Amino acid sequence: MSEATSALRRLNQLNAEQKELEEKIDSGAITSDEKREQIADKLKQIAKKRESEEKTVRNAQVRGTFDADRKETVEKVLSQTEMAARKVTSLNKKIINADYATKHDLPTSYSRDERKLYQRIITVIDTFFIEEPRTAEKLREAIKSELSVKKK
Secondary structure, three states, X not given: OHHHHHHHHHHXXXXXXXXXXXXXXXXXOXXXXXXXXXXXXXXXXXXXXXXXXXXXXXXXXXXXXXXXXXXXXXXXXXXHHHHHHHHHHHHHXXXXXXXXXXXXXXXXXXXXXXXXHHHHHHHHHHHHOOOOHHXXXXXXXXXXXXXXXXXX
């Protein structure tokens, strides 16, 4: 019973993690190829873990491990899991096709080389502050603000 309950809790957590990842993708968290790869890997890990946990929960459900009070909760989580699993393919496509979030950060007065340098700086920031994404975002915004008007 505790194994099935733990699997159910982890399944719910994985669904929430995927939802959070989806929000990141939609909000423009892809600032470099490295970041794109990290997000794609994280999505792949979530899908793999979810498959295992779902199998455990479904087996427990078939065996009648969950009591009547939990049955509705289990069905709700399994329904959310099915919907999340169906979204994985479309999320992968979004990750692949997403423009860099930095693409439109600088005014058009900056040259291609300057934009590429900016992109590389943002990549370094994202890599260095991988454990602190809020700090990376604040630093990125500060740099973007400073560079928003090109000084000659």
